[in-house]
Amino acid sequence: MEKNKKILYLITKSVWGGAGKYVYDLALEAKRDGFDVAVAAGGQGALAQKLQEKNIRYFDVARLQRDVAILKPFVSGLVLLKILFKFKPDIVHANSPQAAGIGGIALFIYRLFTWTRRVQAVYTIHGWSYHETRPEWQNFLIRLFSKSTCLFYQKIICVSEYDRQSALKFKIAPARKLITIHNGIDPQNLNFLSREEALQKLPGSNPRELRGFDPGKPVIGSVGEFTKNKGHKYLIEALGILKKSGEGFRGFIVGWGEEEKNLESRIKNLELKNEVRLITGLSPAAPHLKAFDIFILPSVKEGLPYTLLEAGLAELPIVATNVGGNPEIIENEKTGLLVNTANADELAGAILKFMGDENLRKKLGQNLRGKILLDFSADKMLERTFFLYDKIPNGR
Numbered sequence: 595m596e597k598n599k600k601i602l603y604l605i606t607k608s609v610w611g612g613a614g615k616y617v618y619d620l621a622l623e624a625k626r627d628g629f630d631v632a633v634a635a636g637g638q639g640a641l642a643q644k645l646q647e648k649n650i651r652y653f654d655v656a657r658l659q660r661d662v663a664i665l666k667p668f669v670s671g672l673v674l675l676k677i678l679f680k681f682k683p684d685i686v687h688a689n690s691p692q693a694a695g696i697g698g699i700a701l702f703i704y705r706l707f708t709w710t711r712r713v714q715a716v717y718t719i720h721g722w723s724y725h726e727t728r729p730e731w732q733n734f735l736i737r738l739f740s741k742s743t744c745l746f747y748q749k750i751i752c753v754s755e756y757d758r759q760s761a762l763k764f765k766i767a768p769a770r771k772l773i774t775i776h777n778g779i780d781p782q783n784l785n786f787l788s789r790e791e792a793l794q795k796l797p798g799s800n801p802r803e804l805r806g807f808d809p810g811k812p813v814i815g816s817v818g819e820f821t822k823n824k825g826h827k828y829l830i831e832a833l834g835i836l837k838k839s840g841e842g843f844r845g846f847i848v849g850w851g852e853e854e855k856n857l858e859s860r861i862k863n864l865e866l867k868n869e870v871r872l873i874t875g876l877s878p879a880a881p882h883l884k885a886f887d888i889f890i891l892p893s894v895k896e897g898l899p900y901t902l903l904e905a906g907l908a909e910l911p912i913v914a915t916n917v918g919g920n921p922e923i924i925e926n927e928k929t930g931l932l933v934n935t936a937n938a939d940e941l942a943g944a945i946l947k948f949m950g951d952e953n954l955r956k957k958l959g960q961n962l963r964g965k966i967l968l969d970f971s972a973d974k975m976l977e978r979t980f981f982l983y984d985k986i987p988n989g990r
Contacts, residue, residue, distance in 0.1 A: 698746030754919025
């Protein structure tokens with residue numbers, strides 16, 4: 595591929611979540627390889643700041659956000675159209691449903707006015723939105739939207755084979771457009787603190803701030819955005835079950851987001867204020883992962899989560915829900931424990947299993963790290979993605 599080509603990445607929000615890390619890794623690699631790179635997203639979040647620190651051009655599409663109001667998509671589309679005319683990309687790579695939908699329409703209009711230019715279009719789906727828990731009629735409409743969105747793109751990258759198979763099942767896009775490229779991670783970019791350092795720097799875990807936390811008890815942790823999709827309420831319920839059984843523990847749930855107050859209320863209602871704490875404003879969270887003895891991912895919907903890859907590189911024993919791409923990372927009883935979604939009892943049982951077996955925790959943590967190093971490297975992800983760019987036929 596010609597190194598002077600221009601790549602424009604689109605994403606809805608500029609937060610430092612899984613999709614944001616993905617965009618950051620691709621943009622940074624493209625810049626290293628000599629491409630002219632830009633990212634368009636909503637807001638001035640952590641992703642925007644990190645990109646600007648690396649001198650990667652950033653376009654703030656302030657109205658591009660997940661919560662859709664009547665006029666916001668229209669205004670966002672006009673802004674994206676203006677960015678297309680200004681930046682003149684050779685490749686447009688979208689990374690979230692709203693950015694892909696609005697960006698796809700803007701790209702279609704741009705192509706009409708610049709018919710001599712051949713723009714390649716790629717869409718990475720980080721978990722299909724119709725997998726979320728909602729009434730079937732709503733998911734039916736979301737599938738229609740997904741099908742319509744995919745018409746604007748020549749290739750659809752699925753970060754898990756689960757999502758590729760789902761797209762085939764529901765005829766979201768033809769097989770020739772769909773490809774699975776797993777998220778990848780570079781261990782050299784992760785500087786884990788020692789357990790002692792991580793515990794001391796984790797807000798609220800300092801012995802002088804514990805307020806009833808028993809420093810001798812195992813630490814159970816989770817990292818993820820505070821949204822319904824992440825299923826933190828089921829983890830809190832599971833910890834409530836552990837408390838009733840007489841098991842001692844400390845629980846830390848690290849994240850940010852709209853469900854924070856609801857989660858705090860659930861902790862209070864289950865009388866877990868002395869055992870469980872929400873931690874916000876800790877970014878990046880990955881360096882602190884070794885503070886945990888057991889890592890929990892209780893999601894009800896997932897793509898292929900970076901947080902599992904990070905926790906795996908930290909050699910943590912992991913309990914995860916059997917949803918989305920999680921089973922492609924976690925093989926039950928071999929590289930972690932899998933439980934059904936939205937099931938606090940199963941979560942509690944798996945946590946108890948790890949709490950009672952130190953050898954199992956160590957063995958599965960080591961197995962998982964080995965699997966991630968072998969199958970989920972950043973080099974492999976980047977190589978396959980840039981190879982795809984090179985093989986996409988020029989389109990209009």
